[in-house]
Amino acid sequence: MLRTDVEGALLDAQAHDGYVFPDYEEYCFANVNPTLLSLLGADADRSLPADRSLPADVFEGVETDVDRVVVLFLDGYGWENWKRDHDSVPLLSRLTERGTVTPLTSIYPSETAAATTTFHTGLTPAEHGLLGWWQYLPDVDGVVQTLPFETLDGDPADDAFPGLSVSDLYAGESIYAAAERDGVESFLSHPFPTEMAERGAVERATYGNVADLAVQLRRELAAPDGADYCFGYVPTVDAAAHAEGTESDRYRAQLEVTTACLRRELVERLDPAVADRTLFVLTADHGIVDTVPAENVDLGPDAFPVVWDALVRDGDGDPVPPVGSPRNLHLHLREGTVDAVRERLESRLPCRTFTRAEAIERGLFGDREPSDLFRERCGDLVVVHRDRGLCWDPDERDLVGMHGGLTRAEMLVPFATATLGSLRG
Numbered sequence: 001m002l003r004t005d006v007e008g009a010l011l012d013a014q015a016h017d018g019y020v021f022p023d024y025e026e027y028c029f030a031n032v033n034p035t036l037l038s039l040l041g042a043d044a045d046r047s048l049p050a051d052r053s054l055p056a057d058v059f060e061g062v063e064t065d066v067d068r069v070v071v072l073f074l075d076g077y078g079w080e081n082w083k084r085d086h087d088s089v090p091l092l093s094r095l096t097e098r099g100t101v102t103p104l105t106s107i108y109p110s111e112t113a114a115a116t117t118t119f120h121t122g123l124t125p126a127e128h129g130l131l132g133w134w135q136y137l138p139d140v141d142g143v144v145q146t147l148p149f150e151t152l153d154g155d156p157a158d159d160a161f162p163g164l165s166v167s168d169l170y171a172g173e174s175i176y177a178a179a180e181r182d183g184v185e186s187f188l189s190h191p192f193p194t195e196m197a198e199r200g201a202v203e204r205a206t207y208g209n210v211a212d213l214a215v216q217l218r219r220e221l222a223a224p225d226g227a228d229y230c231f232g233y234v235p236t237v238d239a240a241a242h243a244e245g246t247e248s249d250r251y252r253a254q255l256e257v258t259t260a261c262l263r264r265e266l267v268e269r270l271d272p273a274v275a276d277r278t279l280f281v282l283t284a285d286h287g288i289v290d291t292v293p294a295e296n297v298d299l300g301p302d303a304f305p306v307v308w309d310a311l312v313r314d315g316d317g318d319p320v321p322p323v324g325s326p327r328n329l330h331l332h333l334r335e336g337t338v339d340a341v342r343e344r345l346e347s348r349l350p351c352r353t354f355t356r357a358e359a360i361e362r363g364l365f366g367d368r369e370p371s372d373l374f375r376e377r378c379g380d381l382v383v384v385h386r387d388r389g390l391c392w393d394p395d396e397r398d399l400v401g402m403h404g405g406l407t408r409a410e411m412l413v414p415f416a417t418a419t420l421g422s423l424r425g
Contacts, residue, residue, distance in 0.1 A: 001061065002086070002096050007079065007103045007412065014105060018386060019352055019406040023105045024124060024367040026055050029115060029413055030107050032283055033175055034122045036069050039279070040228045042179035049122035049175070054415070058102045062417050067277040070217055070230040070420070072262060073119070075112055076238025076403065077255070078287020079103045079412035081246055091259035091267070091423075092416075095282065099418025106286045106411050108364050109328035111404040112238070113146045115285035121172035124366025129373030130170040131365070132324035132404070136332055138376055140164055141315045143323055152321075171373050176202040179229070187220050187227035189213055191235065203227060210234060210258045214265035221266070221274055234258050241288040241401030248400075267423045276421035284413040288401040289327070289387055296326065296389040296397040297349065306344045310337035323379070326389030326396050327404030330379025338380050350386040352406070 006027060014021045022028055034042075034052040042048050082101065086092040095101060107118055107125060109132055117123075117130045125131055135146050140161040143152055146169055151160045158164050176186040180202075189205040191213075207213040213232045220226040237258065240251040266280065299322065301308040311319035312332045324330040333341060342353050354362065356378045360370055365378070383390060384405045391397040403410045 001100050002083070003100065003102045004083075010103060010105060010412070011408070014411075015408070019384070020105065020408050020411040021362075021364070021406065022108050022411070024107075024363065027058075027102065027104045028054075028107065029104050029283070029285060030118050030122075030124050030366070032104070032281075032415065033119050036071065036279075036281060037175065037179045037184055037229060039064050039066065040069060040179070040184045042182045042184045048178055052122055054104070058100065058415055059417060060100050062100050062279070063419050063422075064279060066279045066419065068221060068226075068228055068230065068274075069279045069281065070221060070266065071232070072258075072280075072282045073231065073233045074237055074258065074282060074284045075233065075235045076241050076286060076288050076401070077284040077414070078246075078409055079414050080287060080409050081255075082414040082416075085252075085255065089256060089259055091263040091282075094263075094267075094423045095280075095416045095418055098422045099280075099416060101414055101416040103412045104283075104415050106413055107366070108406065109324065109404045110286035110406070110410040111325055111328060112235075112285055116147075116233075117170050117172075119285070120175060121170070122175040122178075123172045124368055126360070126363075126366030126370040126374050127368050128170040128172045129371050129377055131374070131377055132328050132330065134321075134323040134325065135169065135377060136320050136323045136330070137161075137164070137168075139168075143321065144169070171371050174202060176229070184229060185227045186229040186231070188231045188233075189216050190233045207232075210236070211261045211265075214261040217262075218265040218270050221270060221278055238288070238401075241290075242399050243401075245290040245400035246288050247290065251401075263423075266420055270420060272421060272424065274420075275424060276419060278420045280418055280420045280423070282414065282416040286403045287409045287411070287413060288403050289405065289407045289409045290400055291388050291402050293398050293400060296391050296399070296402075297385065298394075298397065299329075299390045299392045300394075301392075304344070307331065307341055310334055310341050322390070322392055324382070325402075325404040326391045326399075327384065327402050327410070329383040329385075329390045331381045331383065333380040342381055345383055349390075351390075352384045352386075354382045354384075356380060356382075
């Protein structure tokens with residue numbers, strides 16, 4: 001069942017002047033993991049983040065009295081793409097026909113660094129404070145690329161800034177450590193070693209390609225003492241979209257090979273008795289808006305000197321560059337310059353801007369009280385172009401697919417669920 005009725009209701013409630021805002025209280029990506037872990041017995045009153053749950057109807061017609069949950073986290077695969085692709089991709093077709101597929105909004109920013117931290121902690125960006133791919137850290141007076149944990153020059157961040165660790169990038173504990181206190185064991189697999197947002201007791205693995213991932217997940221589910229909750233992260237669809245867009249054959253090929261491997265190992269080869277007692281979920285952190293690279297905006301100092309003159313200076317006297325991402329731009333500005341920068345940007349570009357206070361009042365980054373870390377790291381002005389990238393790094397202008405902003409394509413993601421047994425045959 002493809003729930004286009006929920007899509008209509010979400011857009012009626014959350015879309016304003018062409019921008020789609022997060023539905024943190026109900027149909028939101030932020031609520032996925034607390035909901036799934038609670039199905040297995042994790043208790044929000046004792047361990048999980050309180051009051052974070054999806055509406056019960058996301059499981060309409062789906063058996064949720066299960067022994068295990070397996071999650072495929074398909075980075076960058078939006079709701080609009082699911083609607084386009086599901087008739088021709090077998091696993092998506094089967095999920096649509098025999099399960100329930102509900103649109104959710106992403107968080108803001110609709111990008112991986114913030115969203116994966118939300119997923120693995122159960123906290124909104126306003127609480128955990130990791131707000132983009134690039135983050136200015138006042139404590140070390142430097143900018144870090146968060147997910148690779150590197151400087152702008154590509155050096156290890158903990159070498160460049162002695163004493164800094166990955167755990168300093170965000171607030172909160174692992175949601176899996178919290179769930180384990182209620183007896184829910186978790187297994188997480190990524191294609192690369194990672195410490196991001198997985199503090200605490202959780203079994204982790206890496207994989208070489210998506211076929212390896214599918215086998216890993218099947219073996220974990222088949223093991224009598226395997227984890228209750230199994231998770232696999234796939235970044236290749238997102239990477240193809242960045243390089244060539246969501247209409248490219250490369251993007252389609254990554255989607256097809258990923259879903260085919262998962263279908264073969266989890267649907268066709270898993271013991272039917274185990275499959276009947278396992279809930280399968282396919283979801284994503286954000287969608288992608290396709291841009292025309294030549295039309296992405298040059299935000300360099302020659303094009304926007306007013307912006308660069310207003311940026312705060314680091315200890316060497318150099319401007320702290322724009323951070324966040326091209327679709328979620330954070331400007332750290334000198335006192336008294338915000339209005340002039342805002343006027344300049346809004347007069348020249350189709351964009352929305354938010355001061356830090358306006359972002360907090362609107363609940364842009366979450367529906368909870370912002371943490372001190374958030375207040376320290378959020379820009380004095382947050383800028384969201386309607387549908388293009390704002391790029392001060394020339395390499396960023398070459399990207400086709402982008403995300404982080406508030407377009408419908410970026411903000412609506414699928415939450416597809418069915419028991420593995422129901423997908424057989």
